[in-house]
Amino acid sequence: MKNIKEKMISTNSVNIGSLDAYVRLANSFPMLTEKQEKLLLKKLFFYNDIESVKLLILSHLRFVIYIAKNYSGYGLPKADLIQEGNIGLMKAIRRFNINFKVRLVSFAVHWIKSEIHEYVLRNWRIVKVATTKAQRKLFFNLRKKKKRLGWFNTDEVNIVANQLGVTQREVKEMESRMSAQDITLDCLPNDICSDHLSYRHSSSSVYLEDKKSNFALDIEENNWDIHTNHKLSNALLILDERSQQIIKRRWLYQDRQKMTLQSLARDYGISAERVRQLEKNAMKKLKLAIET
Structure with missing residues (x-):
């Protein structure tokens, strides 16, 4: 030891x-x-x-x-x-x-x-x-x-x-x-993919090209969506709580149907016309906040 x-x-x-x-x-x-x-x-x-x-x-x-x-x-x-x-x-x-x-x-x-x-x-x-x-x-x-x-x-x-x-x-x-053999997706047509498999038996990634997609455009659109969502979230914070809820329930809740003016009027105990006015004023404030 x-x-x-x-x-x-x-x-x-x-x-x-x-x-x-x-x-x-x-x-x-x-x-x-x-x-x-x-x-x-x-x-x-x-x-x-x-x-x-x-x-x-x-x-x-x-x-x-x-x-x-x-x-x-x-x-x-x-x-x-x-x-x-x-x-x-x-x-x-x-x-x-x-x-x-x-x-x-x-x-x-x-x-x-x-x-x-x-x-x-x-x-x-x-x-x-x-x-x-x-x-x-x-x-x-x-x-x-x-x-x-x-x-x-x-x-x-x-x-x-x-x-x-x-x-x-x-x-x-x-x-x-x-x-079974693992087959590479990265062989070029003139390359030999392995000791036993030539390109004719492989699934080269060259033949899997999707010419319809544009990665640069996809990334740009994704970044723009993130940017606009961020600006909208910040803009909503300038509204009072009731106006925020009216905008969200009328336009932003994608998992449910768009609520009507009458439905919101019943929930808040006000007239449908008053809901429309609140919505209109809130939209103006949001547009101004997003554009600045």
Whole structure:
């Protein structure tokens, strides 16, 4: 344990500029004995000792790297996979109980894989390939079962379905999802969008141009609407409360029908002619306030 502390102190000022450097550093931390591990876990459990957490994390970084290597076939950055695995390791350390009869690494494997699985499913495709717990399990197991690039035949589908305890339809559907490709919208006609798809099979954004729209005009109109609404709101403040309500209920409430002079007259206990006069005077004041 002393070696780990000394190593941690000596690497505090080290600049890790590459993944290879990080891997070398992680592998340089010595592994804990069972006795050392139990002592650190007790300090964490009873005293919430942060120093013990650091030592437990550093001594197990090599295991995270080892597990993350198994997910390199998904085409995702290795550094990100390791990072997600480290999050799982930290969660495992916080949830580990000293009464468990297993070593920390045996308990942490589940949490490390769980975080990596979630990362893979979030980033492997733009459209989620698996959303339910059963689909996630099928996705990762199917990746292990699929030894070749071609599609499964009927017998292979049947074998995989029996082994994983799912229906043949679920196997075929997941295989179809896994075989799908994300298609770029930004390829030019003479570009090759990927190693397998040419522009003839892509949906280039060049062909999705909407020539009817004018963004500059739309922005200008939107800014003008905001400006006029702001001026109208300020202009309404110069009116007395009754005049404000008459204008709003006659002209500004879009979620209800325009109120008549007679309806407002009944509400305020005045004649319809008096409502019309108040409305006319209020309109003059609003026009003057907006124009200035």
